Amino acid sequence: MARIRTTVDGLVYEDDVEPRMLLVQYLRERLGKTGTVIGCDTSNCGACTVHLDGMSVKSCSVLAVQANGAEVLTVEGLERDGQLHPVQQAFHDNHALQCGYCTPGMIMQSIDLLGDNPDPSEQEVREGIEGNLCRCTGYQNIVRAVQDAASKMKPGAAAPTQPAGQPVAGGGA
């Protein structure tokens, strides 16, 4: 067992974990953060994407012990005071989901993309989410939603990818 201390969606957690425990298992099975889903066994699909110290990662391809001392942001930590994150709202407004299974990962990766490139072209959006698969093949509305979110987050409004110190609504303990 290894002792880890991790900030997840603005709250600090300390736990003993087996070294082999994947970050996605830790989030789902220990913290109950089932908003982050497991879609494949091959690291291809991106459904489990979360942010680790501000960078998108596939949480099936990171060990929980590797998140020791780090900040994790999941799709459950995006909402603020009952308000969806602009990217969540844009996915809603543009019907950017069919079955919805890829949606948490798509949203987390889209926020990461907009942090690096606040005004991506359609091609840049497609390349930015190339690590996320939508098995319904509903990419058109996803791309539309990301561009819609980009336009609504302008001007000067950087993606609030980190909780910036204050507790986050919705982060269940």
Added chain:
Amino acid sequence: MIPAQFDYVRPTTVDEAVQALRDGGDDAKLLAGGQSLLPVLRLRMADPSLIIDLGGIPELKGVREEGNEVVVGAMTSHYDVTRDDTLRQHVALIGEATKTVADPQVRHRGTLGGALAHADPAGDLAAPALALDAQFVIAGSGGTRTVAAADFFEDYFTTAIGEGELLTEIRFPKYTGWGARYEKFNRVAQAWSIVAVAATVKVDGGKITDARIGLTNMAGTPVRARGVESALVGQSASEDTVRQAAQAAAEGTSPTADADAGSDYREHLARVLTGRAVLAAAG
């Protein structure tokens, strides 16, 4: 699936990592960015008894200039390689190839040293490292040694890194002002290269004065297209001359045949992609 059980250590210096390797014996495995190792562990294609996580060793990260070389720490992430100004200015080819590796999430975690040590023949960074005449610094219990790229890649997933050793640095000569292009042919987004060509050329007054070309997935190791390199020198950077020189691209290769492509098709791709890569690099 969940990986089989293993012990885990996270050294904070290279010396500690070398000691951990010695203590761990045959069954220890180094964890760099984990973007190849974690999937393999999950599929239970490997079950090491000890994982040595290199993520906590500051001296293995970062890019610095040393005289006529640019030195990249083995644990520098793909993301950082693509955004580094020193590399962009002096070793543009490595960033061009790194941009095409996998997808953004994998590039955030994956590392230059990890990818090179993994030595997947379809991986995108070995061919540029070979083309650029990179030097590999390897640490072990007897200190460090340096291996040239031409001797580093030995076979499929096999490098000159010996038991009890780890890759610490990749040293690139400077190619300041050279054009660069990594031309990759794959089936779908984030797929491995079926074939890819890493080309960097120096152009002076419309003439190619020097060229370096490496091929991805044309053998168990990366291959230098030396016939093309010598045919290009002194030629104008025009479409006809470049395509003519590129006809030699498949010489000396031994490409595999698989579900994506037969050997002869890979040879065809090598010629076509070499032409495209050189033209783009020279443009």
